[in-house]
Amino acid sequence: MDRIKIIGGNQLNGVIPISGAKNAALPLMIASLLTDDTLTLENLPDLADVEQLIRILGNHGVDYSVKGRRERQGDAYSRTVSFTARHIVNTEAPYNLVSKMRASFWVVGPLLARMGVARVSLPGGCAIGTRPVDLFIDGLRALGAEIDIDNGYVNATAKSGLVGNRFVFPKVSVGATHVMLMAASLAKGETVLENVAREPEVVNLAECLNAMGARISGAGTGTINIDGVETLSGARHRVIPDRIETGTYAMAVAMTGGDVLLEGAKPELLQAALDTLARTGTNIEPTKTGIRVSRNGNGLQPVDIETQPFPGFPTDLQAQFMGLMTMASGTSHIKETIFENRFMHVQELARLGAQISLSGQTAVVEGVASLKGAPVMATDLRASVSLVIAGLVAEGETEVNRVYHLDRGFERLEEKLSGCGASIERLSG
Ligand code: UD1
Numbered sequence: 001m002d003r004i005k006i007i008g009g010n011q012l013n014g015v016i017p018i019s020g021a022k023n024a025a026l027p028l029m030i031a032s033l034l035t036d037d038t039l040t041l042e043n044l045p046d047l048a049d050v051e052q053l054i055r056i057l058g059n060h061g062v063d064y065s066v067k068g069r070r071e072r073q074g075d076a077y078s079r080t081v082s083f084t085a086r087h088i089v090n091t092e093a094p095y096n097l098v099s100k101m102r103a104s105f106w107v108v109g110p111l112l113a114r115m116g117v118a119r120v121s122l123p124g125g126c127a128i129g130t131r132p133v134d135l136f137i138d139g140l141r142a143l144g145a146e147i148d149i150d151n152g153y154v155n156a157t158a159k160s161g162l163v164g165n166r167f168v169f170p171k172v173s174v175g176a177t178h179v180m181l182m183a184a185s186l187a188k189g190e191t192v193l194e195n196v197a198r199e200p201e202v203v204n205l206a207e208c209l210n211a212m213g214a215r216i217s218g219a220g221t222g223t224i225n226i227d228g229v230e231t232l233s234g235a236r237h238r239v240i241p242d243r244i245e246t247g248t249y250a251m252a253v254a255m256t257g258g259d260v261l262l263e264g265a266k267p268e269l270l271q272a273a274l275d276t277l278a279r280t281g282t283n284i285e286p287t288k289t290g291i292r293v294s295r296n297g298n299g300l301q302p303v304d305i306e307t308q309p310f311p312g313f314p315t316d317l318q319a320q321f322m323g324l325m326t327m328a329s330g331t332s333h334i335k336e337t338i339f340e341n342r343f344m345h346v347q348e349l350a351r352l353g354a355q356i357s358l359s360g361q362t363a364v365v366e367g368v369a370s371l372k373g374a375p376v377m378a379t380d381l382r383a384s385v386s387l388v389i390a391g392l393v394a395e396g397e398t399e400v401n402r403v404y405h406l407d408r409g410f411e412r413l414e415e416k417l418s419g420c421g422a423s424i425e426r427l428s429g
Pocket of ligand 1: 022023024026102103132133134135136137171172173174175176201315316338339340
């Protein structure tokens with residue numbers, strides 16, 4: 001199993017190109033199931049989760065082709081991939097595929113909308129809380145689907161098609177919003193979705209669906225209106241830059257000091273996180289080509305945060321921010337409100353010398369003067385990268401195990417960091 005070895009202490013200086021967003025790419029790829037025409041996605045990141053979803057979609061009959069190789073110039077880290085679901089050959093998504101990635105459960109929406117039937121295993125995915133699927137089931141039922149659960153599978157049918165309706169989400173869910181957008185696009189009549197997720201990835205999906213012929217308005221606000229259409233066509237659409245990758249590298253620079261341009265990053269996708277970083281004493285400067293992040297000399301101020309749905313501070317940056325706060329000059333409070341079990345990085349950060357105590361859903365972080373390298377491992381994607389951030393300043397050697405978590409969501413992590421001066425390398429085996 002691959003490991004990442006880091007020798008801490010180097011500042012980061014240079015340019016880091018930001019990849020296409022994993023969390024936008026996945027629902028966009030799934031949207032290809034809605035049409036027999038070709039959906040071409042630009043700026044698709046090269047990640048283990050994307051590869052896994054390609055396998056899952058292939059099981060339903062989606063063909064794909066990669067246009068253009070990745071070159072280390074110009075549009076550096078992007079690739080363009082076309083997906084065509086000419087015929088859906090299988091409306092079942094089995095446990096052995098869905099259990100590897102929670103987002104693959106979302107195929108339930110397009111399969112049901114296009115084929116009138118879907119049998120999808122209940123999901124697995126990151127070990128961060130129970131993550132139920134009640135909102136998906138209630139939402140699809142509101143569109144007229146009949147749903148039962150047996151042997152760990154969700155069986156959904158809508159023999160005469162889905163029918164538009166009003167549905168109020170009792171809780172904000174990114175995934176359930178994606179699924180309802182896709183399903184309602186092919187439902188008969190109008191659907192009104194209230195208390196929807198406002199994440200940029202939802203807007204990116206809605207824009208793609210509209211390019212395919214859907215009639216969606218209001219994405220990015222709390223209420224979305226969808227006028228159902230009979231069929232959708234192909235389209236060409238661009239994946240937005242990854243705001244979580246952007247925030248992660250911004251925090252890495254805040255941690256090590258130095259001066260880095262996050263090329264292609266868009267500040268409006270993560271304003272809350274950038275504002276928080278500015279309060280720690282980090283300089284954040286939007287430029288024409290991205291976001292410049294620097295910290296020279298001054299210490300890190302402690303800042304309290306609470307994770308919230310967009311536009312609040314993202315839960316997917318909570319672990320990284322905690323990594324940063326381990327070196328602040330004082331005490332910070334980090335409250336997790338989205339997932340109930342998302343503090344697995346705390347024990348591992350402690351192995352590096354961090355002082356963190358948990359009180360319910362709040363972590364109290366006492367900044368320390370220095371961290372010390374150690375072997376660590378993490379059980380989810382964002383937790384793993386928080387250990388990398390801490391390792392970049394920890395004295396001596398930090399070895400991050402279970403690198404496959406990082407490969408799920410960070411494209412060429414060690415290449416991007418070492419390109420800016422970090423001592424980081426992948427050890428295989
Ligand atoms: C997506 C992101 C993930 C991010 C999360 C929150 C992708 C691929 N993943 O995950 O990185 O951390 O949004 O920003 O885009 N919930 C229910 N019932 C449901 C569905 C969700 O109670 O049927 C709960 C969840 O347990 C959680 C909360 O709602 O507590 C938010 O989850 P949700 O927004 O659905 O997360 P995902 O879409 O899975």
